[in-house]
Amino acid sequence: MSQIEQDERFPKSPATGDVSPCWSCKEPLAARALFCHACGAVQPAGNLDHFTRLGVPRSFDVDGDKVEKQYLGFQRVLHPDRFVAKTAKERAIAESQAVSMNEAYETLKDPLRRAAYLLKLAGRNAAVSHDQTVNDPALLMEAMEAREQLSEAASVDEVEQLQVEAGAKAIDLIAQLSRAFAAEDYDRADTLATRFKYLRKYLEETRARRVALEDSAAEDAE
C-alpha cells in the first residue's frame, strides 16, 4: 500500500490521459507520473494545479488533515534528500518536485491563499490578489474603526480582547467564504477574501501592538 492516495473524486484535469516520454529512458509515461516505472527516474514536476498535485478534491473546504498527510507522503519520496546518491540531473528534478509540493501545500493549507487561488482557477482577476484600492466602503469604515480602537488600547488585556474579537471574525469569514464558493458566487467570494486579507493585516498589527505594550510594561517594572 502506497502512502500516497489518489482521491476518486479527483477533478478532471486536462493533463489526465496525456502521455509523455521519460526524460531518461524514453519509456512512455502518464504526464502525471512521479517516477518512471521502467527505470525508476524521478519525473519533472509538470504543470498541475495544486489540488491535483496533492490529490485532494478541488474545493474551498479542503480537509486539512488530508492535505497534511498527502504533502508529507509526497515529500517522503520526492524531497532532494532522497536523491543524494543520484545524478545531478535527478537531484535537480527532485528539487523542482519538492518546490512544487511546497507551493501547493502552502497555498492549500491557508484559507486566504486558498481562496485567492480558487478565484484564479475560476478565471477571475480577483481583487484579493491585487494591491489596488478597495471598492468596499463598509470594509474601509470597519478597518478605520478597528485601527482607531487598537491605537486607543492602552493595556495588554485590552489588546488581547481585540485579538479575540478579530479571531472570531476570521472564523465567521471562513464560514461565509465556504458558502460563497459552494454557491459559485465568485464576486461574493472575492469581497469576502479581500475582507479576510484586511483582517489578517489587522491581526498582525494587534500582535505588534501587544509586544510593544508588553515591552514597555517590562521596562517599567525594572
Added chain:
Amino acid sequence: MTTTLLQIHEPGETPEPHQAETGIAIGIDLGTTNSVAAIATDGKPEILRDKEGDGLVPSVVSYSDSLPVVGREAVIQQMRRPEAVVSSVKRLMGRGAADLKSLSGTLPYEIHGDQQVGMVRLKVAGRVLSPVEVSADILRAIKARAETALGHDVNRAVITVPAYFDDAARTATKDAAKLAGLDVLRLVNEPTAAALAYGLDRGAEGLYAIYDLGGGTFDISLLRLQQGVFQVLATGGDAALGGDDFDHALAEAALKSLRRETPTLVEAKNLLLAARRAKEILTERESTEIFGSIHGHEFRQAVDRVAFEKLIEPMVAKTLKACRQVLEDAGVQASEVRGVVLVGGSTRVPLVRRMVARFFGREPLADINPDEVVAAGAALQAEALTRGGETLLLDVIPLSLGIETVGGIVEKVIDRNTPIPVAKAQEFTTYQDGQTGMQIHIVQGERETVDACRSLGRFELTGIPPMTAGAARIRITFAVDADGLLTVGAQEKTTGVKAEIAVKPSYGLGEDEMADMLRDSLTHAREDMERRLLIEARVEAERMLLALDAALKSDGKLISPEARQAIDAAAQKLRSTLSGDDRDRIGAAVEALEKASHSFAQVRMDRAMGQALKGHSLDEVEASMATDRAE
C-alpha cells in the same frame, strides 16, 4: 485496462541500477566554542572521541610559522600567545565590517583594518585570515580525528548550522568545508539535528520546542514530529547572543567594580577565560572568585550566583521574547508544546533552565548531553542520506527575502518560515524610457525599509532591450535549496532575453578569493569532480541500457530488423565504453544510442498514446490510474 501508466515506488524499492559512491559520511557540529564529530550505524549515533575519551574539540586555532594547531593545545597557547590564537570565529562567518558594530567590544581578536567590503578579516600572528579559512582549519582537525577513530578516509559530512544563520553564513560554512576537503551532503539546522537525536530515541510525536543556547548564537525552533517526518513550523533566534555574552558580562562587571583602566589584549583574553570558568563553577556552587591581572597587578574578585543571574537575566529574557515570537508565528500556545529540548552548553546555567521551564510551563528535557546532541543528530542524518532511511527533515527559511524597490522600501519575495526548497518569482518593470539596465538589491529581514534589513547582494541586470518606461517585464526568480542557500535569476519576458547577471556578494568571499584559497589547499578537487562526473555518466548509461533491454524484450517486434540491428550495435558500443574512464566517449555513445533508438521510442509513444485513449473514456483512464496509485 491494466496498462500501467503510472507507478509510485516506495523509497526502498526504487530501482537502483548502480549504487554511486558508498563511502560513509560523518556528522559535524561546528560550534562557536566546541566542535564535535559523530558517526551513526544502524540508527545509533556514536561520538568520535580522542584517546582520553573527550568528544569536544575546542573551536580554537593557534597560528605560527608551521601548521595551525586546533583544539585543547590551542587553548593552552591562548594563555601564552593570545595574539596568535583565534576563538569563537563562528560569530564572524559571513559577516561584514558593518556587522561588527553590534559585536564590537565582545571580540577577542583584532580585525584587519581596511576591509570595507566583503567578509571581515582577522589579523592573527602577522597574517590576515578570513573566518572561512579559520573554520576550514577546525574542520580539517575534525576530519583528521574522524579518520584516526574510524581507520579510513572521510570525505563526506553533514554539517550543522544555527537555524538563524543567513545565506552568507551558510555559504561561508560550505566554503570552509570545501577548503577542508569535505563534501557537504547537507547543511542541517542545529535544532533540527537535536530533535532528530531525541525523536528517534523515543518515537515521540507532536509539537516540540528546541531551545538552543550556544556560545555565540541562540536558536529557537518549533517542530512537529510525525511518522519520522521532522517538520519545522517556525524558527527564530539571535545570531549574536550566547554564553560568550555571559562571560563578557561577568568580566566587565569585575573590571567595573575594580575601577581600573583597560587591560591589555592578553589580560583581557585571560580575564574572559577566568570569567568563563567562574560561570561554569556557578552552575554547581553558590559563589566563586575571578582571578586576573591588569597591567601586571593581580586581583581576585568574589562573585556569587545571585549577582551573576542579575547580570544575565536581561539576555535570557531576550531569548524568551524570541520563543514567544516563534509560538505566535506558528499559531501555537505554549501549553500545546509536548516537550522542550535543551541544546548547547549555555543551557547548563541554572537561571536559563528555570526561566525556560517557567515560560513553557514544563521541565525541559536535557538527558542527552547538550554539547553532543547536535553532532549525534547530524550523524543520524548523514546515515539517512547515504544509506537511506525513513526519517525526513523538512526545514523552513529563517528570514524573509526581498528586493529593494523605489524609495528604499523592501518588497518581500519569500516570507520567513516558508518550507524549503522553494522558488518564487516576481515581476518588475523599468521606470525610464529606453532603460537597458537595472540595479537589483537583495535583502533579508522582516522590516519594511532597506536600511533596517541586511544586504545579501547586488545584481546588475544588463541587456534589457530599450522600451518605453513600464513596458519591460522583468521576472526575478528567487530559489532557495534544501540547504537554505539562495540563487537569484532574472529574465526579460516580452523579448525572452535572459539578461546577464553580475553578482557582488555583500559579505561573502569573491569567486577569485575562493579560487585562490582552493588552489592553496586542495590539489585533488579537480580529480574528485572528474571522478564524480564519470560515475554519474556511467550510472546514466547503465540505466538507459537496462530500460532499453526491457523495452526491446516487450516491444521489440514493433520495429524492423534493420532498426533493431542499429540499436543493438549502438548499445554494444556503449557497453564497451563503460569499462573505460573516458567520460566524453561514454557521452558520445549515449548520444549515438539515443539517435539509433529514437524511432523505436516514437513508435512506443504513439502506441501508448493510442492505447490510453482509443475506445476508453477519460474517466476510465483516470480510474485505472487511481487504482494503480492506491495499490
